[in-house]
Amino acid sequence: MNTAADRPDRPHRARHKGIFVTGTDTGVGKTLVASALVHLHAAHGLRCVGMKPVASGAFHDGQRWCNEDVLALQAQANVQVPPHWVNPYLLRRATAPHIAAAEEGVTIELEHLAACHGHLAAASDCVIVEGAGGLMVPLDARHNTDDLVARLGLPVVLVVGMRLGCINHALLTQQAIAARGLPLLGWVANEIDPAEACMDAMVESLQARLHAPLLGRLPWQPGMSAQEAAARLSSAALIDTAG
Numbered sequence: 001m002n003t004a005a006d007r008p009d010r011p012h013r014a015r016h017k018g019i020f021v022t023g024t025d026t027g028v029g030k031t032l033v034a035s036a037l038v039h040l041h042a043a044h045g046l047r048c049v050g051m052k053p054v055a056s057g058a059f060h061d062g063q064r065w066c067n068e069d070v071l072a073l074q075a076q077a078n079v080q081v082p083p084h085w086v087n088p089y090l091l092r093r094a095t096a097p098h099i100a101a102a103e104e105g106v107t108i109e110l111e112h113l114a115a116c117h118g119h120l121a122a123a124s125d126c127v128i129v130e131g132a133g134g135l136m137v138p139l140d141a142r143h144n145t146d147d148l149v150a151r152l153g154l155p156v157v158l159v160v161g162m163r164l165g166c167i168n169h170a171l172l173t174q175q176a177i178a179a180r181g182l183p184l185l186g187w188v189a190n191e192i193d194p195a196e197a198c199m200d201a202m203v204e205s206l207q208a209r210l211h212a213p214l215l216g217r218l219p220w221q222p223g224m225s226a227q228e229a230a231a232r233l234s235s236a237a238l239i240d241t242a243g
């Protein structure tokens, strides 16, 4: 009997559930990489959407409250979905989500996030989820971002912001991923410090210590588009193994 993945009109689609994009810190390029992953999957003929479960930091465009990460992910999606599925919680202040939520009297519900993710998964072939900050960022008094990843059951892509200190942050994140039994699909070296003189040695140090493939190196390039970033990522590693 043919499986969905065998059907010639929808090659491999049954295997593509999605990816959770985390990072060594906030401001390391998760949005760029997550947008690139949406672009990459869409370019391979998959129906792909992005999700930013919790966004902290909003601006008003004259009509509604918006968030830059949410807009960037939406710009790459090739499926029309309700915005409140893409971004269930939009918090005003650009700070840690649990602090911003407490300030607004909002409770971030893991089950609501899982329900919204379920709607996106049902409407698409692949959902690329971007966390806020790093893997252990709290969502409420009892749950951290790693709890959300475990609840969604997604493999992880780790964006390493290549600057001094990132080796330690990347290895700690790898430990936290392993402690939860989450699959690490791969990592991306995002060269966010143009003054770093030991970049190659740092990348090699991480290649020797991270137990997952380097999916690509992104050079320091202000204004890099999702499409340009996607061209630098290994689609073979991502498209064949995600999900």
Ligand SMILES: Nc1ncnc2c1ncn2[C@@H]1O[C@H](COP(=O)(O)OP(=O)(O)OP(=O)(O)O)[C@@H](O)[C@H]1O
Residues within 6 Å of the ligand: 023, 025, 026, 027, 028, 029, 030, 031, 032, 033, 069, 131, 132, 133, 134, 190, 191, 192, 218, 219, 220, 221, 222, 223, 224
């Ligand atoms: N390779 C790069 N070259 C130059 N600038 C970059 C590069 N990667 C990211 N940036 C810039 O660095 C800033 C932080 O990146 P980004 O917003 O993607 O971080 P993030 O990890 O998504 O943070 P958050 O935790 O807020 O979601 C942005 O202004 C982005 O355009």
Ligand SMILES: C[C@H](N)[C@H](N)CCCCCC(=O)O
Residues within 6 Å of the ligand: 026, 027, 055, 056, 057, 093, 094, 095, 096, 097, 132, 133, 134, 137
């Ligand atoms: C507001 C910012 N851009 C991110 N979305 C949230 C980063 C939370 C980091 C929390 C922490 O690790 O201290």
Ligand SMILES: [Mg+2]
Residues within 6 Å of the ligand: 029, 030, 031, 032, 069, 130
């Ligand atoms: Mg971001």
